[in-house]
Amino acid sequence: MARDLYHRDRIGNRKLKPETLMLGYGYDPQLSEGAVKPPVFLTSTFVFKSAEHGKDFFDYVSGRREPPAGEAAGLVYSRFNHPNAEIVEDRLKVFEEAEAALLFSSGMSAISTTILAYIKPGDVIVHSQPLYGGTETLITRTLTGLSIKAVGFADGVEEASIRAALDEARALGRVSIIMIETPSNPLNTLVDISLVRKLAEELEAAQGHRPIVVCDNTLLGPLFQKPLDHGADVSVYSLTKYVGGHSDLIAGAALGSAAVMKPVRALRSAIGTQLDAFPCWMIARSLETLSLRMTCATRNAKVVADFLKSHPAVAAVDHLSFLPEGSAARRVYDAQCGAPGSTLAFHIRGGEAEAFRVLNALKIIKLAVSLGGTESLVCHPASTTHSGVPKAVRDRIGVTDATIRLSVGIEHPDDLVSDLAQALANI
Numbered sequence: 001m002a003r004d005l006y007h008r009d010r011i012g013n014r015k016l017k018p019e020t021l022m023l024g025y026g027y028d029p030q031l032s033e034g035a036v037k038p039p040v041f042l043t044s045t046f047v048f049k050s051a052e053h054g055k056d057f058f059d060y061v062s063g064r065r066e067p068p069a070g071e072a073a074g075l076v077y078s079r080f081n082h083p084n085a086e087i088v089e090d091r092l093k094v095f096e097e098a099e100a101a102l103l104f105s106s107g108m109s110a111i112s113t114t115i116l117a118y119i120k121p122g123d124v125i126v127h128s129q130p131l132y133g134g135t136e137t138l139i140t141r142t143l144t145g146l147s148i149k150a151v152g153f154a155d156g157v158e159e160a161s162i163r164a165a166l167d168e169a170r171a172l173g174r175v176s177i178i179m180i181e182t183p184s185n186p187l188n189t190l191v192d193i194s195l196v197r198k199l200a201e202e203l204e205a206a207q208g209h210r211p212i213v214v215c216d217n218t219l220l221g222p223l224f225q226k227p228l229d230h231g232a233d234v235s236v237y238s239l240t241k242y243v244g245g246h247s248d249l250i251a252g253a254a255l256g257s258a259a260v261m262k263p264v265r266a267l268r269s270a271i272g273t274q275l276d277a278f279p280c281w282m283i284a285r286s287l288e289t290l291s292l293r294m295t296c297a298t299r300n301a302k303v304v305a306d307f308l309k310s311h312p313a314v315a316a317v318d319h320l321s322f323l324p325e326g327s328a329a330r331r332v333y334d335a336q337c338g339a340p341g342s343t344l345a346f347h348i349r350g351g352e353a354e355a356f357r358v359l360n361a362l363k364i365i366k367l368a369v370s371l372g373g374t375e376s377l378v379c380h381p382a383s384t385t386h387s388g389v390p391k392a393v394r395d396r397i398g399v400t401d402a403t404i405r406l407s408v409g410i411e412h413p414d415d416l417v418s419d420l421a422q423a424l425a426n427i
């Protein structure tokens with residue numbers, strides 16, 4: 001398929017904004033009977049025009065040969081590529097100006113396929129803490145069964161803390177991946193992406209191999225944070241969250257340079273962690289309103305965070321709008337984040353019993369795991385999303401029995417505040 005009018009991203013010299021491109025970029029209506037919106041291509045395989053075509057396309061999708069300049073790889077079989085995935089991949093690339101984007105069946109399959117493409121038995125993964133519980137479990141439990149070791153660091157804005165973890169890791173084996181999540185789920189702690197890249201380059205000089213820097217950009221991206229600009233090699237997403245945005249699908253993505261994504265694409269094709277046509281179509285629809293939704297939810301979250309901070313039953317609120325001037329975290333926020341986002345944590349005075357009393361009393365905000373949907377969701381990380389993380393680690397990093405995570409949605413903020421006020425009155 002020629003890259004033509006439907007891959008136009010500028011008028012004259014002026015670059016079009018992502019909000020505009022989300023409505024048409026990457027889709028040619030003339031290939032689909034003139035339909036303004038892409039159909040759902042419910043097909044597992046694609047007819048070749050000739051045997052020669054089939055041979056060329058197989059060479060292209062398997063990476064044995066590059067397609068001619070300006071041409072895409074051609075459609076072969078839906079485990080390798082299909083139109084609904086290609087449209088969304090092209091649109092996701094726009095936000096981070098990435099050369100390549102890949103869709104996956106979940107955030108976890110994006111993360112695990114990326115890691116498996118770059119790791120060998122005996123290697124070490126260095127990672128920030130906290131990580132989403134599933135990622136932490138994958139790295140510190142599942143992968144240890146494949147003789148892969150892990151070393152974590154809790155302070156991602158102080159060079160000494162990251163350096164100490166890298167030194168410890170080097171003594172254990174070849175460090176091949178630095179996996180970071182910033183801001184972290186659920187505490188909103190930050191990792192300085194450009195500092196991590198600098199340390200990865202230093203490690204290259206020491207061990208003869210530069211670890212790739214993988215950044216989970218689920219909480220602020222792609223609107224408010226662009227890790228590739230700050231030195232990450234791969235930006236990974238749970239699209240289940242803000243990008244899907246309606247709590248009605250599970251999907252993931254990984255973005256990076258064409259060279260870095262090549263082995264990830266090959267592994268995705270080999271093990272079949274791709275995303276099927278219908279959820280891709282839903283994500284294309286979600287991308288049209290991504291900017292509206294994230295902007296509104298972020299505005300609401302600030303109202304809610306201010307209310308919680310002033311409430312006597314709340315000991316502390318972790319929201320990026322509260323980072324003190326002059327702090328290391330604030331410096332990192334100013335350098336790499338565009339807005340504080342709409343996922344926050346607050347810590348109740350008391351413990352699990354008090355937290356549960358608040359959760360059980362909420363009337364509008366729904367008690368469920370996940371985040372980034374149009375509706376506000378609340379959960380108790382220590383007993384749900386982060387229950388796989390050992391209690392000692394949870395306590396050390398600050399995910400305690402009194403911690404509540406709140407993903408603020410697009411409801412009217414006054415209603416959210418009054419729901420929280422009546423629930424907090426139960427303590």
Ligand SMILES: Cc1ncc(COP(=O)(O)O)c(C=O)c1O
Nearest residue numbers: 106107108132185218238240251
């Ligand atoms: C920050 C983060 N990364 C990754 C994931 C995993 O995504 P998925 O549930 O789409 O596999 C989650 C899920 O909650 C998450 O919050």
